[in-house]
Amino acid sequence: MRAILALEDGTWFEGRGLGRQGRSYGEVVFNTGMTGYQEILTDPSYSGQIVCLTYPMVGNYGVNTDDFESRRVQVEGFIVREADVNPSNWRSTTTLDAFLKQRDIVGIEGIDTRRLTRTIRSRGVMMGSISTDEEPDQIVARIRQSPSYAGVDFVRKVTTEQPYEWPYDGAPKHRVALLDCGVKFNIMRSLANLGCQTTVYPCTASPEEVMESAPDGIMLSPGPGDPDTLGYIVETVRALAGKAPTMGVCLGNQLLGYAFGSRCFKLKFGHRGSNHPVRDMNTGRVYITSQNHGYALDPAHLTGGMEVAHINLNDGTVEGLRHRDLPIFSIQYHPEASPGPTDSMYFFKQFVAMMDAA
Amino acid sequence: MPRDPSIKRVLVIGSGPIIIGQAAEFDYAGTQACRSLREEGVEVILINSNPATIMTDLEMADRVYIEPLNVEFAARIIERERPDGLLATLGGQTGLNLATQLADAGVLERFNVRLLGTPLASIQMAEDREEFRSLMRRIGEPVPESWIVEDTDALAESGTHGVWPLIVRPAYTLGGTGGGIAHNMEQLMEIGSRGLKLSMRGQVMIERCLLGWKEIEYEVMRDANDTCITVCNMENFDPMGVHTGDSIVVAPSQTLSDKEYQMLRTASLNIIRSLGIEGGCNVQLALSPDSFDYFVIEVNPRVSRSSALASKATGYPIARVAAKIAVGLYLDEIQNAVTQKTLACFEPTLDYCVVKIPRWPFDKFTLADRRITTQMKATGEVMAIDRSFEPALMKAIRSLEIGAYGLSGKHVNALSDVQLEERISVATDERLFAIAEAFRRGMMVEEVQALSAIDPWFLHRVRNLVAMETRLRVHGRAIAALADTLDPTAAEVAILREAKRMGFADKQIGECIGLAESLVRDLRRAFGIVATFKMVDTCAAEFEAATPYYYSCYDEETETIA
Numbered sequence: 054m055r056a057i058l059a060l061e062d063g064t065w066f067e068g069r070g071l072g073r074q075g076r077s078y079g080e081v082v083f084n085t086g087m088t089g090y091q092e093i094l095t096d097p098s099y100s101g102q103i104v105c106l107t108y109p110m111v112g113n114y115g116v117n118t119d120d121f122e123s124r125r126v127q128v129e130g131f132i133v134r135e136a137d138v139n140p141s142n143w144r145s146t147t148t149l150d151a152f153l154k155q156r157d158i159v160g161i162e163g164i165d166t167r168r169l170t171r172t173i174r175s176r177g178v179m180m181g182s183i184s185t186d187e188e189p190d191q192i193v194a195r196i197r198q199s200p201s202y203a204g205v206d207f208v209r210k211v212t213t214e215q216p217y218e219w220p221y222d223g224a225p226k227h228r229v230a231l232l233d234c235g236v237k238f239n240i241m242r243s244l245a246n247l248g249c250q251t252t253v254y255p256c257t258a259s260p261e262e263v264m265e266s267a268p269d270g271i272m273l274s275p276g277p278g279d280p281d282t283l284g285y286i287v288e289t290v291r292a293l294a295g296k297a298p299t300m301g302v303c304l305g306n307q308l309l310g311y312a313f314g315s316r317c318f319k320l321k322f323g324h325r326g327s328n329h330p331v332r333d334m335n336t337g338r339v340y341i342t343s344q345n346h347g348y349a350l351d352p353a354h355l356t357g358g359m360e361v362a363h364i365n366l367n368d369g370t371v372e373g374l375r376h377r378d379l380p381i382f383s384i385q386y387h388p389e390a391s392p393g394p395t396d397s398m399y400f401f402k403q404f405v406a407m408m409d410a411a
Numbered sequence: 412m413p414r415d416p417s418i419k420r421v422l423v424i425g426s427g428p429i430i431i432g433q434a435a436e437f438d439y440a441g442t443q444a445c446r447s448l449r450e451e452g453v454e455v456i457l458i459n460s461n462p463a464t465i466m467t468d469l470e471m472a473d474r475v476y477i478e479p480l481n482v483e484f485a486a487r488i489i490e491r492e493r494p495d496g497l498l499a500t501l502g503g504q505t506g507l508n509l510a511t512q513l514a515d516a517g518v519l520e521r522f523n524v525r526l527l528g529t530p531l532a533s534i535q536m537a538e539d540r541e542e543f544r545s546l547m548r549r550i551g552e553p554v555p556e557s558w559i560v561e562d563t564d565a566l567a568e569s570g571t572h573g574v575w576p577l578i579v580r581p582a583y584t585l586g587g588t589g590g591g592i593a594h595n596m597e598q599l600m601e602i603g604s605r606g607l608k609l610s611m612r613g614q615v616m617i618e619r620c621l622l623g624w625k626e627i628e629y630e631v632m633r634d635a636n637d638t639c640i641t642v643c644n645m646e647n648f649d650p651m652g653v654h655t656g657d658s659i660v661v662a663p664s665q666t667l668s669d670k671e672y673q674m675l676r677t678a679s680l681n682i683i684r685s686l687g688i689e690g691g692c693n694v695q696l697a698l699s700p701d702s703f704d705y706f707v708i709e710v711n712p713r714v715s716r717s718s719a720l721a722s723k724a725t726g727y728p729i730a731r732v733a734a735k736i737a738v739g740l741y742l743d744e745i746q747n748a749v750t751q752k753t754l755a756c757f758e759p760t761l762d763y764c765v766v767k768i769p770r771w772p773f774d775k776f777t778l779a780d781r782r783i784t785t786q787m788k789a790t791g792e793v794m795a796i797d798r799s800f801e802p803a804l805m806k807a808i809r810s811l812e813i814g815a816y817g818l819s820g821k822h823v824n825a826l827s828d829v830q831l832e833e834r835i836s837v838a839t840d841e842r843l844f845a846i847a848e849a850f851r852r853g854m855m856v857e858e859v860q861a862l863s864a865i866d867p868w869f870l871h872r873v874r875n876l877v878a879m880e881t882r883l884r885v886h887g888r889a890i891a892a893l894a895d896t897l898d899p900t901a902a903e904v905a906i907l908r909e910a911k912r913m914g915f916a917d918k919q920i921g922e923c924i925g926l927a928e929s930l931v932r933d934l935r936r937a938f939g940i941v942a943t944f945k946m947v948d949t950c951a952a953e954f955e956a957a958t959p960y961y962y963s964c965y966d967e968e969t970e971t972i973a
Contacts, residue, residue, distance in 0.1 A: 066967075083953075085760045085762075085950065085951040085953050086669075086760070087663050087672075087760055087761060088664075088667065088668060088669040088672045088673075089668075089669035091668075091669075092669060107760070107762040107951035107952065107953075108760075108761065108762055108951070109762055109763065109764070109798045109799055110665065110764065110799050110800065113665050113666060113868060114666055114667065114668045117668070119670075120668065120669070120670065134798060134799075135798075135799055137868075139856075139867070139868070139871035140868070141666050141866055141867045141868035141871070142666055142667075142668055143700060143701040143702065144668065164967070165966045165967035165968055166762070167762055167945055167951075167952050167966070167968070168966070168967050168968035170762075170951065170952040170953070171952050171968070171970070174952060174953065174954075174955075322953075326760060326951075326953070327758070327760070328757055328758035328759070328760050328950075329757070330743070330754065330756045330757045332743065337636065338636060338637065338638055339638045339742065339743045339756045340638075341640055341641075341757065341758050366743060366753070366754055366756060366757070367752075367753050367754075367757070367954070390673060391669070392669035392673075393669070393673070394673060394676065394677075394758075395673050395677055396677075396680070
């Protein structure tokens with residue numbers, strides 16, 4: 054089945070349909086990780102985006118029942134050069150194509166993904182669409198009449214509707230309240246491994262609701278989209294910050310930045326992959342990190358005792374904050390990994406240590 | 412930390428004569444290191460007994476000594492040149508051994524020469540089997556269980572740990588006679604008792620058998636600030652039981668999910684940290700094909716044959732960076748020479764597939780035993796890059812210069828089915844061709860897997876290539892007829908395009924469809940099926956690259972430097 058991927062600027066690619074037939078629409082981004090496609094597909098931070106993997110052979114180890122980062126596939130569309138039809142791994146239960154069909158995702162394979170990546174690198178991320186039933190000019194015309202990525206509140210689409218407790222056996226050492234803006238399961242798993250029980254709240258929860266059960270710590274989750282649209286959550290974060298030891302991850306880092314006077318700007322093509330070097334300003338050590346963000350904090354207007362604690366070695370952007378006096382810190386990348394290096398798991402320990410000390 | 416200003420003059424030890432497992436790759440590494448040191452303003456003194464190398468060219472080092480690589484000559488050179496430091500981790504095992512001997516003989520101390528890079532104690536820790544095993548136990552990294560037994564009681568005891576199967580190796584017997592694999596207590600007692608009698612010392616080693624497990628390697632780097640990165644991982648086509656130097660190797664790994672990839676990456680970083688290596692290091696691991704179980708097999712505390720491969724596969728100059736770490740620089744102070752925009756402190760990401768095939772000398776030693784096992788026999792290797800596994804494999808086969816243009820080998824066509832199965836179950840230089848022939852005869856992937864223990868992922872890919880041969884034959888006449896119609900909408904054009912994308916040579920396509928090589932070339936060119944060229948840039952196109960190299964593939968866009 055012929056499929057076309059077209060971009061806002063008129064560039065188009067012809068390939069074969071992957072997953073369901075039909076149309077998908079979103080911001081086209083690339084991820085340079087060589088493994089972890091199942092985690093990427095199910096990561097809520099990709100809501101509203103069509104993801105292209107730069108690694109050319111995808112689906113080699115199939116899809117399994119464990120490596121979900123949320124209950125559903127979150128990407129709008131998926132782009133690969135070659136989708137494997139004979140996966141091999143002891144945990145695999147199905148192929149990438151069958152999985153995408155089952156989850157109603159429209160994708161494309163067989164295109165020159167490096168050409169697409171280079172296009173995005175030089176012109177920046179753009180809106181795009183995959184279609185199995187239109188010609189390129191029709192698709193481009195349709196894209197130009199559709200809403201853009203900025204200005205849409207994707208967090209509202211991915212947050213939990215009701216508060217829930219992440220399963221935990223036995224008596225926990227600490228209770229953590231997590232504000233869900235699009236959380237990945239591995240954050241709760243990582244906390245549980247360190248003896249913490251997590252209660253997950255919708256992004257619309259009031260500070261009072263979150264604090265009602267007197268949690269030992271507050272976790273601000275990752276999530277999708279333009280943080281400029283999230284003023285209501287910034288208010289919540291401002292009220293919560295410092296009420297208990299607080300850790301922010303990815304969007305959580307940006308929300309804390311907004312709460313302490315800063316703003317975000319959009320990166321040309323974002324940071325998405327498993328190989329981004331980050332310097333810890335305190336120790337000078339460099340860590341290889343898992344990243345997925347399209348916006349970065351402007352460090353210039355940080356106030357109220359918040360300071361930059363981590364920077365990206367490639368482009369010098371802010372990768373983490375720390376409060377000078379209060380037990381508050383945040384990182385722009387993914388200590389929960391999944392996919393990507395697990396080098397930054399120590400942040401969860403740091404969070405637990407803060408709760409121990411409180 | 413900026414480079415150590417007290418290091419003004421460095422003695423670099425080359426790897427000496429070319430032997431199996433230690434060939435031109437060490438010249439490549441040593442040359443890179445000499446250039447790298449001179450970039451830092453260090454005066455380089457080189458000693459190598461092999462003048463047929465690039466590193467001994469006069470412009471590579473400030474002074475070159477072509478002398479025997481032994482303590483006597485090295486000591487004399489040290490006495491005369493009075494270097495501040497010695498760099499020995501780039502000259503293979505030869506360089507490492509000489510450095511150890513110089514230290515033991517007190518030469519380094521007497522002339523106040525510092526061993527640069529990885530400390531001697533770390534090297535000894537990595538190379539001493541028992542010390543290494545106990546270090547691995549201390550840091551919680553699994554090593555395969557093994558017991559040395561000298562009587563039948565201890566033999567029986569070794570079978571009580573619930574670890575099966577076990578390899579029984581009698582100590583000091585000629586050619587390892589009397590050994591075997593035991594799957595239960597009865598077999599263990601039978602093989603073990605026989606081994607105890609056969610061994611000249613009455614000693615038998617019992618070890619967990621990892622035959623058939625996946626063999627995975629990681630190339631890792633560490634600086635003096637304890638920052639660690641992995642340059643690349645690799646997966647062996649041939650499972651455990653074949654020396655990695657004799658195995659077809661693919662980079663990056665293909666059958667590992669992110670969980671497995673990261674689990675082994677973390678283990679490799681734990682190991683390089685615990686050893687305190689400053690520079691590069693190669694970690695070999697065995698991974699179970701049906702669980703998360705793994706074992707650490709071996710560590711090379713130096714630039715190795717595999718690191719040369721990883722270097723070329725990723726574009727990350729391991730030897731160059733290792734030399735800079737040796738003079739005190741941190742990874743985040745060294746520039747990525749390929750992008751010139753980012754730093755050496757990152758992990759390369761690939762957007763292509765690399766296949767290495769060993770080159771064996773059996774065409775010259777026609778009577779030699781062609782079986783490949785745990786002792787390396789290859790005298791060279793070829794490496795090919797393409798967008799996916801099949802074309803990279805095909806390019807590598809052609810690069811071997813053994814007269815093969817693809818997976819058809821004349822020698823395997825004539826074999827009976829029984830002989831063919833034997834060629835699949837016993838690893839030899841011809842196994843890949845035997846597997847392809849088996850698929851041609853209709854054998855299933857599961858059957859070939861049962862015989863060879865090769866992961867089905869690789870087998871399916873080999874079968875894809877055989878299926879394309881068949882498609883070309885079936886549609887041969889129609890494809891050849893395209894020359895007359897030149898109809899770009901004909902379905903056969905897509906077959907031709909796909910065959911090129913899968914790495915089929917024009918000559919091979921011609922053989923399948925009954926057309927001369929040059930006519931196949933004219934035909935595909937008429938349909939615009941031509942090679943494109945893409946960069947090896949260490950970063951999957953995320954950043955612009957300044958000094959990349961290129962590989963060919965049949966894709967949409969050719970890249971050139973602006």
